[in-house]
Amino acid sequence: MDILDRRPNPRGKNTENRRRVLQRARTAVQSAVRDAVAQGRIRDSGQGSTVSIPADVLHEPRFHRVFSEGVRQFVLPGNREFVPGDKLRRPPGGAGGGQGGGGSGEASEDGGGEDSYRFVLSREEFLDLFFDDLELPDLVKRELAETTMIANSRAGHSSEGAPSQLDMGRTMRRSIARRLGLRRPKPEGLEEIEREIDVLEAERPLSNERYERLQFLREQRLAQSQRMRRIPWVDPVDLRYRRFTPVPKPTTQAVMFCIMDVSGSMTEKMKELGKQFFMLLHVFLERRYEKLDIVFIRHAETAEEVDEETFFTDPKTGGTVVSTALEQMLAIQKARYPVDRWNIYVAQTSDGDNISSDTPRVVQLLTEAILPLSQYYAYIEVAGSGAIIRSDSDLWGAYRTLAESQPQLAIRKVRDRTEIFPVFRELFARREAET
Known part of the structure; x- marks a missing residue:
């Protein structure tokens, strides 16, 4: 072995x-x-x-002899080309610097390189x-009425159980081992004896030797038949059933509302930035949490709940009224996700533009209804690469004021595709749950 x-x-x-x-x-x-x-x-x-x-990242530190330093005594073989005092030509290896013998490869610009x-x-x-190292912040913060569920966990095998839990493979392996150990006759051997008996019985008359052979085969048939009946093909001792034991598992139901602005003020690049953020969030949530619902809401002057495909691909446009999306989110939450049973998370992307008369309504909805029932609200404001000199939008100013007094509200700005993942990591970095 x-x-x-x-x-x-x-x-x-x-x-x-x-x-x-x-x-x-x-x-x-x-x-x-x-x-x-x-x-x-x-x-x-x-x-x-x-x-x-x-x-170099995969090189493990090790001790080795340094041949370029220290005092050593050794004998070198002679040669027919050099004598003491000769100067050796530099070995070929390009113009790049470096230590040791050079190869025939091309040197890098700074004299070094790495595989x-x-x-x-x-x-x-x-x-x-x-x-x-990412997760939903404080997912277990709120204790709900249904925070545990009973799940069946594999707990080996047993000799008793329901027929539906019979482990046929393990049962047959035990049956084969038992039949081999007890030397149960094979059906093929008994069939061979039967055929030989039929041949001998068909012969008339029989010699003494053939008659004795016939009697012997009949005794063998009787003995093997009795032994086969005593050693069944499958015995109750062979039966093995899959055994499950109930194990309480903590579970927290959560829902993530994804709200995206698709109004006319959002350029195609801005919409693409928002969609990429939600694509990243969607893959993350599907990957990380089994017990989590995702609701997609898009809005222009009106808001609507859509499916995943429509959310990411449909080119709808229009005016901008942010409060309609928040009202739609509240209506869905009240109808399907009661606060006493669900943790509420919200992620919103927008370019910051909104009808000035609607911003007070947005602040009112957030302050009085949404933030008190939400565990986390992430607002991402997207802008074009040339918007760096642009002053803060009214919506950003309102959200920033709220964020100073509402710890569950986080706001960030994204201007380029390369900023999406750093902002995403900052929003969803793993942290200790509050108790």
């Missing part, structure tokens, strides 16, 4: 260095994954990707690394 020792470091040597190398490699892969998302389409990034990391390793990550691996 071969025994393979798969421990990372069997003798415990250099364990701490190895741990640091592995952590450094994981950090490098995570950074490469995030760079891949920043450079590509967020929706496609969930399908997996090929990432590269520097080779890299390429990894092909599956969708599961890609998303695991991408969302490794």
Whole structure:
């Protein structure tokens, strides 16, 4: 029997260095994954990707002899080309600097370079690394009436149980082992005896030797038939049933409302920034939380609940009345997501434009209705790359004033696609739940 020792470091040597190398490699892969998302389409990034990391990241520290220093005595073989005092020509290797012998490759501009390793990550691996340290903030903060559920967990096998839980594979393996151990006759052997008996009985007359053979076969048939009846094909001792034990599992129901402005003031680039943020949020929520509903609401001068495909692809446009989206969100929450049973989360993207007469209504809805029942409200204001000199919008000013007194409200600005993931990480970075 071969025994393979798969421990990372069997003798415990250099364990701490190895741990640091592995952590450094994981950090490098995570950074490469995030760079891949920043450079590509967020929706496609969930399908997996090929990432590269520097080779030096995977080098494990080790002790080795330094041949360029110290005093050593050794004997070198002679040669027919050089004599003492000769100068050696520089080995070929390009114009780049560096230590050691050069190769025939092209030198880098700064005299150095590094190899890299390429990894092909599956969708599961890609998303695991991408969302490794993110979560919904304070998901278990609010204790609800239904915070636990009873789930069946596998707990081995038993000899008794319901027929629907019969483990046929394990049962048959035990049956085969028992029949082999007790030497139960095989049906093929009994059939062979039957055929030989039929042949002998058809012969007339029989010699003494053939008659004795016939009697012997009849005795064998009787003995094997009795033994087969005593050793059944499947015995009750063979039966094995899958056993489950009820295990209470904590569960918190949560709903995320995704609100996006699709009005005419939103340019195509702004809409694309908002959609990319929600694509990232959507993949994150689907990946991370099984017990979580997602509601998509888009608005111009009116608001409506739409499905995922319409939310991300339909090119609707119009005026801007933000309060309609908040009213729609409240109506859906009251109809389907009572506060005593659900945790409420909201994410909103807009360019900040709104009818000036509607902003007080927005503040009223947030202050009196939405923020008191929400655990987290994230507002993302998108703008074009040339909007850096633009003054704060009325909506941003109203939200900023609210954020000073409402800890569950977080506001951020995004002007470019590369800013989406840093803002996303800042909003959903893992933190301790408040109790």
